[in-house]
Amino acid sequence: MDNINLKFGKKLRQLRTERNMTQEELAEKSGIDYKYLQKLEGQSPSSPTLSTLEKLAVGLDITIIQLLSDIQ
Incomplete structure (x- = not known):
């Protein structure tokens, strides 16, 4: 799980x-x-909730799909 959190960060x-x-x-x-x-951007990030992902997407003026794209 930590690996995907680092990629997200x-x-x-x-x-x-x-x-x-x-x-x-x-x-x-x-x-x-x-x-x-x-x-979230640091070396020991936590897992954001769906609500947090939505807020970040709005703040970046993108969709949640764009926020999560290329993270595997």
Whole structure:
């Protein structure tokens, strides 16, 4: 499970940086805690809930499918 969480964290960071957003900006736009976003992108990430995935997708202006694509 940790491997997929690390892959998700890398994908999340990539999508955020492609949009020139800081972690603070994405956290605010997504309505999630900044520290939790740091953890999702960090070296020991947790598994986000479906609700959190939806919030992140909205914050990044993409679909959940796009957020999760290429993570295997």
